Amino acid sequence: MENLRTVRGVHDLLPDELYKHQIVIKSGLEISNKYNYSQIEIPIFEFSEVFTKPLGNSSDIVTKENYVFRDRSEDELMLRPEGTSGVVRAFLNAGLVQDVPQRFSYYGPMFRYERPQKGRLRQFKQLGIECLGLSSAMADIEVISLGQEFLDQLNILDKINLKINTLGDFDSRKIYRDALISYFSDYKSKLSEDSIKRLSINPLRILDSKSDEDLKIVENAPSILEFLNFDSKTRFENICKGLDHLNIKYTIDKNLVRGLDYYCHTAFEFTTNELGSQGTVLAGGRYDGLSKMLGGPDVPGVGWAAGVERLALMIESKFINKIEVVLMGQSESFNYLLLPILKKLTQNGIKSEIIYTGNMSKKFKRANKLKASYAIILGEEEVGKKVLKFKDLTSGKEELLKLSEVLLKVTND
Ligand code: ATP
Numbered sequence: 316m317e318n319l320r321t322v323r324g325v326h327d328l329l330p331d332e333l334y335k336h337q338i339v340i341k342s343g344l345e346i347s348n349k350y351n352y353s354q355i356e357i358p359i360f361e362f363s364e365v366f367t368k369p370l371g372n373s374s375d376i377v378t379k380e381n382y383v384f385r386d387r388s389e390d391e392l393m394l395r396p397e398g399t400s401g402v403v404r405a406f407l408n409a410g411l412v413q414d415v416p417q418r419f420s421y422y423g424p425m426f427r428y429e430r431p432q433k434g435r436l437r438q439f440k441q442l443g444i445e446c447l448g449l450s451s452a453m454a455d456i457e458v459i460s461l462g463q464e465f466l467d468q469l470n471i472l473d474k475i476n477l478k479i480n481t482l483g484d485f486d487s488r489k490i491y492r493d494a495l496i497s498y499f500s501d502y503k504s505k506l507s508e509d510s511i512k513r514l515s516i517n518p519l520r521i522l523d524s525k526s527d528e529d530l531k532i533v534e535n536a537p538s539i540l541e542f543l544n545f546d547s548k549t550r551f552e553n554i555c556k557g558l559d560h561l562n563i564k565y566t567i568d569k570n571l572v573r574g575l576d577y578y579c580h581t582a583f584e585f586t587t588n589e590l591g592s593q594g595t596v597l598a599g600g601r602y603d604g605l606s607k608m609l610g611g612p613d614v615p616g617v618g619w620a621a622g623v624e625r626l627a628l629m630i631e632s633k634f635i636n637k638i639e640v641v642l643m644g645q646s647e648s649f650n651y652l653l654l655p656i657l658k659k660l661t662q663n664g665i666k667s668e669i670i671y672t673g674n675m676s677k678k679f680k681r682a683n684k685l686k687a688s689y690a691i692i693l694g695e696e697e698v699g700k701k702v703l704k705f706k707d708l709t710s711g712k713e714e715l716l717k718l719s720e721v722l723l724k725v726t727n728d
């Protein structure tokens with residue numbers, strides 16, 4: 316049979332891999348909840364505007380990576396490429412503007428038409444948090460610290476670096492933008508096609524280029540840090556101070572910008588060297604302009620999103636599909652007697668499976684493969700004596716026990 320393919324960059328998640336994703340998600344939601352970020356769920360598709368308005372026409376995810384379609388009412392819809400726009404839209408629709416700060420967490424699939432590679436997919440999951448309604452630098456420090464705690468919980472902090480930068484406020488960025496245009500214009504013939512386009516639309520995005528040629532030119536580009544006005548500079552210094560205060564190590568990366576247009580001030584990324592060029596595992600920043608771009612009032616915001624697949628690639632899974640008890644009959648006629656026993660075991664929280672088919676040697680092979688701790692065996696002799704044969708599969712020790720004794724043994728183990 317010719318297998319039915321899945322779409323490029325879109326994968327099935329088999330149990331072992333899914334389990335790792337679940338560890339990442341559980342840990343992210345738990346730590347967020349402790350910081351009083353409450354989980355919300357937003358739609359997987361929205362009117363395109365929800366993304367096109369705030370993300371702007373220069374962002375890759377709107378120009379090249381989007382999944383847009385028309386539904387039967389001719390509405391233009393988009394599969395969500397990211398979570399922040401939808402969360403802020405939901406916050407505005409729910410009329411929470413007067414009730415700030417609001418702290419949210421979310422996770423779920425995102426969709427981007429990208430060139431698939433390890434850690435870069437077309438359907439992938441993000442887990443993120445958003446803190447809405449606080450313009451203070453304290454909120455930036457809080458979300459970075461929460462991100463760091465999350466990675467610490469996953470036990471991968473020793474493989475992670477934190478990079479931060481500031482994009483300044485609107486005024487600082489305007490002057491910086493002009494300086495960048497003048498600098499990059501001198502190298503126009505050497506820039507990639509994408510970056511030549513960015514030069515007129517959003518020159519800051521050139522700093523975020525993935526082309527090696529561009530990056531050589533970017534190396535000597537002017538730094539935003541020289542163009543910050545007093546307020547933006549003080550703000551950035553306060554953030555660094557806050558991180559120092561928490562003993563969070565970071566490096567300032569003057570070329571770090573976020574790929575999306577709605578960011579201002581703080582930008583940060585937690586990166587690793589372990590995943591090749593897909594090294595950013597958690598990224599975020601401040602997006603004070605976003606609410607207005609969506610048609611709402613001015614609401615400051617700051618947050619981050621983490622790539623679940625990339626984090627799952629990094630965690631050591633202690634998971635083996637281990638079960639506690641397997642049940643086997645000496646012949647198939649005993650299987651139905653095993654069913655109520657399976658029910659009792661599972662009711663007592665004991666993960667179990669009946670091995671229905673095969674001879675005894677095949678059944679023990681499967682028990683071994685499942686890495687089961689114990690076997691319950693039922694045959695003529697046991698039925699006659701109204702007991703079960705209970706075998707410890709690690710020591711090989713066998714004994715005849717009543718079901719209640721088996722339950723005690725397994726639950727006390
Ligand atoms: P990159 O520079 O790797 O393309 P990005 O700037 O587009 O990342 P964000 O939009 O900030 O990424 O998304 C936050 C996080 O989501 C990333 O740091 C990454 O871990 C993850 N991510 C983004 N795009 C993908 C993708 N196509 N496949 C898997 N994970 C992704």
Ligand code: MG
Nearest residue numbers: 375376429574
């Ligand atoms: Mg990208």
